[in-house]
Amino acid sequence: MRFSDKFGALAERSFRLLWIGRTTSALGDALMPVTLAFAVLSAGGSAADIGLVIATTMVARTLLLLVGGALADRLPRRLLLGGSDLFLCAVQVAAGVLLLTGHGSVTLLLGTALCYGAASAITRPAIAGLVAQTISEARLQQANGLMELSRGAAQVMGPGLAGAAVAIASPGSVYLLDAATFLVSAVTLALLPLAPPARRSEHTHIFAEIAAGWSEVVRRPWYWVTLCGHAVWNVGSSAFAVLGPVIVARQAGGAANWGLVSACMAVGALIGAAVSMRYRPRRPLIAAHLALLPTVLQLAALTGPSPTVVVMGAALVGAAGVALLNSLWSTAVQKLIPEEVLSRVSSYDWLISFTVAPLGYAAAGPLAEAIGVTRTLELALAFVVAGVVAVLLVPRVRQLRQSSEGGLHGWPDLDNRASDDRPSTLAAAGEPR
Structure with a gap:
């Protein structure tokens, strides 16, 4: 297959610029978890402080996600993302300079984490709408696959690069590097050849727009039932991340074996994203959610427990399935949800993922102590299967x-529309729908 066929989405200038910016930004984001830990320690903090800083980002993101979705439907998404990038660039420069000059503190890092979480609450819903604005409809799934692929590649490379950079230089230097990635993203967004957005209806109160987004969710049973299914799946799958290191570390090779499992998951995510760029299933939502079932293999491999190589193989297949689901689901949502409410509707998807998954992580350990590891894993298996089955029982899926x-x-509401009445992702002149 020719490069132009496999990566044809990059032939479209608008998407190419967006992809370059988001890939660069994703690499910067992937540098931060390792850097953050060393920054907290270098500022005199403890392991508890590291957890507090991470929690601050998650809480800020969760609380502001719905506001971010409403803003992304109200304001031009390109300007919103560009402003967020410039804001975080300034925040990271300030933090980096203070760390390099010996003025770093846990309070500073808490403030930085708060800004990071608030900005990502705006960024994530906005991207869902902007991808669809920058690519032709025929290449939308390929574009989502590329975004997933670059995200996965950044997550593979980021921790190693961050560790090397911290060892060679200092945490403050990595903060400045992250600031540079935000600047690159802001520049690419400024260069996007998008026409002004269509005139919106008269603005209402922000909370009224959030409520309108919720109305759009509940009037689509296929969507909210699927979100509930994803939530149940998230609770079940979280047991692998919590109990997996404990079980695998007890085998020959110890903790290093879990590093191999994690590496296989990263490779699996890249494979799944690559497959999604070429695989166009006849029944996209069925294929997407069947791809979540290999998570059962991961959990089952721990109940044995199985040899590490078996856990590695199961983790690779499971991660590939999740990446495939992400790409197929994003594409379907972008095509089925009206552009003017897409960010608000997507923000509810993100919100459920952020709020439910931590509950699964928090519950897995205590539950294993109360009823045993094996029974906890069996319960997690049931949650995974139940989440997928619940989605597949939806007629529209x-x-x-x-x-x-x-x-x-x-x-019926898709088939009854005349083809020339369907909104295309990009008009012939390259303007957003």
């Missing part, structure tokens, strides 16, 4: 079909 060109049909 089973009915939705995809043509070889990427068009969706199989629902």
Whole structure:
């Protein structure tokens, strides 16, 4: 297959610029978990302080996600993302300089984490809408696959690069490097050749727009039931991350074996993203959610416990399935949800992921102590299967079909629309829908 066929989405200038910016930003984000830990320690903090800084980012993001979704539907998404990038660039420069000059403190890092969480609450819903604005409909799934691929590659390379950079230089230097990635992203967004957005209806109160987003969610049972299924799956799958290191570390090789398992998960995510760029299933939502079932293999491999090589293989397949789901699901949502409410609707998806997954992480350890590791893993297996089955029982999930060109049909409200009435992702002149 020719490069132009496999990476054809990059032939479209708008998406290419967005992809370059988001890939650079993703690499910067991937540097921060390792850097943050060393920054806290260098500022005189403890392990508890590291947890507090991480929690601050998560809480800020969770509390502001719905506001971010409403803003992304109200304001031009490119300007919103660019402003967020410039804001975080300034924040990281300030933090980096203070750390380099010996003025770093846990309080400073808490403030930085708060800014990071608030900005990401705006960024994530906005990206969902902006990808669809920068690519033709036929290449939308490929574009989402590329975004997933670059995110996975950044997560693979980031921790190692951060560790080397901290060892060679200092945490403050990595903060400045992260600031540079935000600047690159802001520049690419400024260069996006997008026309001004369509005139919005008269603005209402921000909370009214958030409520309107919720109304858009509940009037689509296929969407909110699927989100509930994802939430149940998240609770079950979290047991692997919590109990896996404990079980694998007891085997020959110890903690190093869990490093191999984690590496396999990273490789699996890259494979899944690469597959999603070429695989266009006839029943996209069925294929996407069947791809979540290999998570059962990961959990089952721990109940043995199985040899590390078996756990590694199961983790690779499971991670590949999650990456495939992410790409297929994002593409379907971007095509089925109206552009003017897409960010608000997507923010509820992110919100459920952020709020439910930590509950699973928190519950797995105490539950294993109360009822045993094996029974906890069996319960997690049941949650994973139940989450997938709940989604597959939704009639519209089973009915939705995809043509070889990427068009969706199989629902009356899709099939009854004349083809020339359907909004294309980009007009012939390159303008957003």
